[in-house]
Amino acid sequence: MTWDLLLSGGDADIAISGGRIAAIGPGLPRDAREIADVSGCLVTPGLIDLHTHVGPGYWGIDPDPIAWCSGVTTWVDAGSAGAYTVAGLRRVAETAAVRVHALLNISAVGLAGRTGESRDLANCDVALAIDAVQANRDLFHGIKVRIDAETVGANGVEPLRRGLEAAQACGVPVMVHIGTAPPSLDEVLDLLRPGDLMTHCASGIAAPLGPSVRAAAERGVLLDLGHGSGGFAFDVLERQLDAGLLPTTVSTDLHARSLHGPVFDLPTTMAKLLAVGVPLDGVVEAVTTHPARALGLSCGLAVGAPADIAVFDVRKEPFTVVDAHRQTRVSPIRLVNRATYVAGRLLPPRLPAPPAPWIPLTGAQRSALDHRTRAIRDLLTTPLVGVDGLAEQFPRRSK
Template sequence: MWDLLLHGGRVIDPASGRDGPADVAVRDGKVAAVAAGLPRSQAARALDVSGHLVLPGLIDTHTHVGHGAGYWGLDPEPVAWRTGVTTWVDAGSAGAYTLAALHRNVAAPSPLRIHAMLNVAGTGLVGRTGEHHVLENLDVDTSAAVAAEHADLVRGVKARIDRHTVGPHGLEPLRRARLLADRLAKPLMVHIGYGPPDLADVAPLLKEGDILTHCATGVGTGLVADGRATDTLLRLRDAGVLFDLGHGSGAFAFDVLEAELAAGITPIVSTDLHLRSVYGPAYDLPTVMGKAMAAGLSLADTVAAVTVRPARALGLSSGTLAVGSDADIAVFEAEAGAFPAVDVHGGVREAPLRLTNTATYVAGRRLPPRAAEPPPVWVPLSAAQQRAEADRQARVRTSVRRLERPEDFDEPFPRPERTATGGAR
């Protein structure tokens, strides 16, 4: 007997090479069967998902979930249940001094699967920027020892390399991050942005399997020139370096991504979701997936970019619906049309699909709705974002439908009997 059967949907699981009609059966938190026409009588609960996409639980490779422990960290649970993201990779919110808190307060109690890229700066992202200004906090030996204590949590090393973060130290923070990644035998994720250092400076320190994040930023120099991918970017591609979108609040330009796609560079699709970008223009992973498709990525390639490809890049067991895997499942409505999508510079394209999550399961259990907290005082919102947040809070307050007809309460509970004095008992 299966615990759950999702029947009638279109299953897209790039890890298994599957794209077509199929049912998905779950038992004891694992995928028990995937095939067309599975018998509904064998399931304790059978749900009809006809007309929907059934995907592996999505992986967001670049997020900041150090909630309550720094400038950028958000609570992932109010986002996960409505977006299909079951695996969250925190990209450097915690360093050696704060990793234990991320594990104890965020990862361990969460129903979600949370992993971390360890910031080479021991402080992590307690502030908006500047974590590399004090080199004494970039201690490779200390970071390696802490990572060993949390080996299941740490999937790589993160370093933000731009002029605001490194200050007067240039490439030295990146050199230390390279040493740390090599010590751990894990990939190095490098943030690029406002140079210097520029991409040409960063590139010699990257190896096969490393991850260049914010790869479609419109402010980084050395990515695209005259509408074409630069030689530096192509050399990184040929060397086996991986590329990560990392949309965020200011790191996505359609023309850059389009030039990269034309050069055969297909990035992992991620949000860089944090306390600012969750209010737009990133919003969530399904929104960013729509933007990737608006730039020319196919649905199948987009699904691969949020499931099997990040799983392989970071050695994760998630991102698949293969029999025996954890039953992390995301169910979506997919509406075809021409939906406006914007980048962070005002560029507009049209997405061919709009994905709306209708159910998210972790280990076979459906995630319940969770309301998000209001933004903290240090998050700058535009007037339009403030109005949208006020509207969200108002809708949460008035979302309970009140039933007022007597017949609405006939079943399943009988009306209370009245006593001789007219009171209920």
């Protein structure tokens, strides 16, 4: 049998045919249409980012320009769409090169704007949310509820109660965003069930450090990092680690305001866990098997599995990383993506779109974006090779 692709030279060779892993083992026959040498690389299942925003609206970004150079093959949109805006998110899922799954916002308006989607409880229609999930089971794997003072106004935890009711009816988990009180963190956590997720679990704003956090974790509530532009602080994470609390899943909350910093991408976020002493194998599990288990998604390097694969160079060099509050730490290694495959297809390079006009950027960020644009233009306007790199494709006939 001739395979479509053979990844050779890793801990084990991986053969791919028809978009799935066909064989794994040392010294597989080199009978493949394409052979990629991954010697010395870290080869993982395609990464799963459990908290992103790729749907239309204030926060949304295009996943493909980030995916091809970050190893993230599965993007979970966390609440960009509500029941009124499912069609827009489905168009993203159907046209993206990556796999897009989602959590439905309990507010039917979703995240069309910056905040405030649950101030009007008429938007938090349980029956409508249930119908939206049931009609789109391939897309939605849970319910998302943002609980902070700006988002819910005077409604307290009522949007969460409604989200939990919808989730219970559909047999799916709830992911709850925590932030500025009121309502209090204890009120939020006391409602969560085993298998539900608290995102922004190391938030410097919510500071989830009390006994209610431990109690929630002990009864099976999952802790999701959800970095974002304001949801992660090193000092909070370090205090949690000292107390024996480790994030179950490591996600970026990558969106239009965090893409250009402080998040950047999932490998950079992974380095932030490495910087505080979490072992590499634990960090990899937190972006592969753990999020897959949380939402019932496919993930793994096994014969018959979808050939979603990420290949990384592991550079053993100091790598300074920053949280949402400009605190820095140093990771001992840096993961640099070499290749990203979805269903056995190498994702091609894609240039990102410029930031939307409403995104706040520092002068340094704007300058860096301008520099990057000039560098790309210079690269693409320079002839690819000189005369020595060319062949005469249509030779002239001799007279």
